[in-house]
Amino acid sequence: ILSNYVKTSLKESDMSLRTSKIQLKIPSGCDGAVLVKNLYLSIDPFILALMKNQELELPSFTLDSPIYGFGVSKVLDSSHPNFKTGELVWGFTGWEEYSLIKDPDQLFKVQDKDLPLSYYIGILELVVCDSAELCMPGMTAYVGFFKFCSPKKGETVYVSAASGAVGQLVGQFAKIAGCYVVGSAGSKEKWGFALMKVDLLKNKFRFDEAFNYKEEQDYNAALKRYFPDGIDIYFDNVGGKMLEAVLNNMRLNGRVVLCGMISQYNSLEQPEGIHNLINALVKRVRMEGFFTSDHYHLYPKFLEMVVPLIKEEKITYVEDIAEGIESAPGALFGLYSGRNVGKLLVVVARE
Template sequence: MPEVVRNKQVIFKDYVNGYPTVFDMVITSDATVHLELPLNDGGLILVKNLYLSCDPYMRNRMTKAMEGSYIDSFTPGLPIVGYGVSRILDSSHPNFKKEDLVWGLVNWEEYSLIKDTSSLIKIQHTDVPLSYYTGILGMPGMTAYVGFHKICSPKKGETMFVSAASGAVGQLVGQFAKLFGCYVVGSAGSKEKVDLLKNKFGFDEAFNYKEEQDLNAALKKYFPNGIDIYFENVGGKMLEEVLRNMRLNGRIAVCGMISQYNLDQPEGIHNLFLLVMKRIRMEGFIVFDHYDEYPKFLEMILPLIHEGKITYVEDTAEGLENAPAALIGLYSGMNVGKQVVVIAHE
């Protein structure tokens, strides 16, 4: 008989209003899983999850999806779903075999039985930390790559502002921009993060937005001649003040708006006519639409990692039981760098 083991899970309790808490998720070990698949199971794969990714967009999945949303809500009573790195324990799928390493969408649990493999990508390069496939070599890395190189349409010598700049995506965007030859300033929410931006990631300047009484004045200080490119991660008042400081023909890549995710009534932006006056192109994008470029992305990013030309900082939580707190911490800026949850060390 195949071995049966308990499967610890993080269960989503119910839809959330306002700020989520750890009590909106519950840890359970009630489920069990067979460590071998039955014959003729229709192309399933069984994985052991090693690392889980905590990402800001997951907050939107805690409420009922808006019409036209690009991603479904979590289902109350079922496990949270997110990006992870996993090892295949058993497979009847022709494209995956036992011991393959993969990254993609999995349930927040120790073991996952996966039927829809459309999000899974095989890991071919293991000369880097496997946890990197939750970040720099996974969805956040692709987001930074697509957002900067395709949406921002950068030119050497241009000025660039990155909000939430020490996060999983922002830290990479700033480094891509520096390598490209831009002048880069980032904002973050603590002295530690500001120091990281300047001393670790090589930003030209950085500031703590929580200490700035006047964001408009702060942006004018760092961009006396205006901003050519804004990589938008925050929204709200930050976006309003950035618009005042954009240059003619500027570009804004809208990646996320984390300041708005927990508000029952999102803040309005009152100066959008500046888009017309300054001929600004503002474009939202979803990384899911660009995964066909993943091989090209790896070809670019792996040499930069190996040559030490780009660096990446992770904030690690140990154990599935600490995953809810790690996720909730994103929305108050508790993490320093990419938030990763380690389920099992390889």
């Protein structure tokens, strides 16, 4: 439940857990509705914008009501002709154990049962609506990299937030395209140990090099170390100071694709960085922002490429799964401090 709109930075206490009794069938007067049991919920960066009551062309959350987002669910009861009891679906749902979806326009059936169910709110997710930034990690990586970066074999690519839902795929796509790829990530503190996400970048996702940006005093020097001849493509997930350092290190005619600015979403201060754009000018750099939601038509082409790659294990997709609906507030909080490793989601029930 959203207890209050976030004014400055997110706190777990901005959300609360509530238990109420419901009937597990569609109430009268709800023709066309679907009652679902939620299995997986996706924890995405855009949730904070709706908690801040910001305009996203998606309706903001309502105070004292459940937060909503993407999920994978099982139909328990349906008064809609397209859905039957027992079917598995994915799309918009509430952060609840059970949700009554009054307008199931945004529910889709799980088609390929050979793939993990959770992939439908991760690598395979597609949500069709007129909104601005929605999280479709697989499509975002595909559209952002292949359409906006125009990669060529042998080019140098840098990816920030590289171990996350989007970044891990960008790195793997860049390797498939024959590029030299470097990623940056932080570390995750768990059970008193620091799990180095950077190790995952090299060992699991086959990045050529990786570094922990939290251990670097000087981003400019770090980038020079990994890209002595400069960067052709920067896939930016974080914005801020890192973007400014990257612009110093771009090659002539390089491309910077602005995918997200997570370093700025939960910050109280004015973002640092980009005091000086002369490097973009001198190096004739093309900088372009994109919203995946403008490129839905590429989804069939994306599936054609990505599903065989998953099945042949030529790409991997790492997920970070928190257990139980009660873990959702903490999981969301951790997203803005890098506590997740891979695509963050909550398992509410396994069947």
